[in-house]
Amino acid sequence: MTLRMGAALAALLGILVSAYLWLYKIGAIATIACGNGGCERVQASPWSRFLGIDVALIGLLGYCALFGMTLLSLQPKYAAARWPIQALLALSAGAVAFTLYLKYLEFFVIGSVCRWCVISAVLISLFFVLVVLEHRRMRRTPA
Amino acid sequence: MAGSQPSLKRFYLVILGVAVVGAVLLWWVTRPKGPTSIPIAVDIQPSDTAGFQGYVLGPDSAPVTVIEYADYQCPACQSFDLVQFPTVRERLVSTGRIRYIYRDYPLDSIHQWARLAAHAAACVDEQGKFWEFKDALYRSQTEWAFSRNAGTRFRETAGGLGVDLPAYDECMSSLRYAGRIQAGQTEGTRLGVNATPTFIIGGRLYQRLGTYDQMRAVVDSLSQNP
Numbered sequence: 001m002t003l004r005m006g007a008a009l010a011a012l013l014g015i016l017v018s019a020y021l022w023l024y025k026i027g028a029i030a031t032i033a034c035g036n037g038g039c040e041r042v043q044a045s046p047w048s049r050f051l052g053i054d055v056a057l058i059g060l061l062g063y064c065a066l067f068g069m070t071l072l073s074l075q076p077k078y079a080a081a082r083w084p085i086q087a088l089l090a091l092s093a094g095a096v097a098f099t100l101y102l103k104y105l106e107f108f109v110i111g112s113v114c115r116w117c118v119i120s121a122v123l124i125s126l127f128f129v130l131v132v133l134e135h136r137r138m139r140r141t142p143a
Numbered sequence: 144m145a146g147s148q149p150s151l152k153r154f155y156l157v158i159l160g161v162a163v164v165g166a167v168l169l170w171w172v173t174r175p176k177g178p179t180s181i182p183i184a185v186d187i188q189p190s191d192t193a194g195f196q197g198y199v200l201g202p203d204s205a206p207v208t209v210i211e212y213a214d215y216q217c218p219a220c221q222s223f224d225l226v227q228f229p230t231v232r233e234r235l236v237s238t239g240r241i242r243y244i245y246r247d248y249p250l251d252s253i254h255q256w257a258r259l260a261a262h263a264a265a266c267v268d269e270q271g272k273f274w275e276f277k278d279a280l281y282r283s284q285t286e287w288a289f290s291r292n293a294g295t296r297f298r299e300t301a302g303g304l305g306v307d308l309p310a311y312d313e314c315m316s317s318l319r320y321a322g323r324i325q326a327g328q329t330e331g332t333r334l335g336v337n338a339t340p341t342f343i344i345g346g347r348l349y350q351r352l353g354t355y356d357q358m359r360a361v362v363d364s365l366s367q368n369p
Binding site (some may be wrong): 012023024027031076 | 151158161169290291301357
């Protein structure tokens with residue numbers, strides 16, 4: 001499995017996790033399998049929305065964008081192109097920065113940890129690492 | 144690199160498999176669990192109302208009884224509960240001047256979730272947290288009133304108050320308070336209630352008693368102990 005394939009799989013899992021969180025947020029799911037009540041507290045907090053938009057929805061749209069972009073980068077005609085990976089690097093760096101902000105809120109402001117949000121944080125970090133490795137690999141490869 | 148064509152094809156199959164499994168799991172968890180509405184057309188049994196006058200605060204010996212008929216989804220009830228009721232409780236209930244009885248009067252035609260909220264409150268009352276739950280429901284009314292599944296919010300609110308959720312779920316699924324809620328509403332209608340909040344004080348019905356001062360004036364006139 002290539003690094004790009006791994007990144008696409010991580011983004012797809014991220015879509016599923018953020019969709020689950022968003023469905024709970026909008027009331028389509030009665031209960032969330034969280035175990036410690038942290039997800040309920042985080043989702044009920046004022047910080048579950050960012051600029052008036054559900055954070056889970058932002059995550060869902062972000063993962064969809066990353067997933068689509070990664071699938072595009074997997075097409076043979078873009079195999080040697082650098083711009084898809086550079087775009088993924090920029091997008092995922094922004095996503096990681098936003099995730100760090102959310103983790104700060106969870107740990108230090110809300111005082112509750114949402115396990116599904118942690119899983120999402122792991123997935124976006126994994127995605128970022130895979131894209132960084134792919135970017136480095138491409139830089140070493142002669143154009 | 145992006146890999147050879149055969150491995151790309153295998154990869155798409157893996158992606159498709161994960162997507163399908165994920166979609167099935169999401170569909171599974173979004174299936175409605177527990178009631179999303181409480182039936183109105185129920186056969187009211189004597190046991191439904193036996194011994195239940197409403198949710199009571201204050202001593203039986205209080206000289207005046209105030210009965211409130213309310214609907215959890217009604218904005219005027221919310222306003223009364225959040226702004227006036229704390230003062231009523233502090234100055235009239237806690238001082239023993241009145242006995243306060245809260246009764247449900249869900250206005251089903253305009254408030255989709257009112258009856259479900261009333262049933263949730265009855266289930267929470269089994270665990271002795273009715274008054275906290277009532278306040279929490281009114282505080283969060285704008286969050287659930289227009290949601291697609293307010294039952295989620297009620298359960299979440301109950302959980303936040305430390306309610307034993309498996310017992311709550313069992314109570315909600317049983318619909319065991321549907322008859323009692325309907326009986327209470329029927330009784331309210333018989334007494335002349337047709338809007339909320341409506342108060343019955345000293346046997347008289349008041350529909351425009353929006354403030355503590357107004358309620359206190361009525362209580363004073365009845366108890367002759369201002």
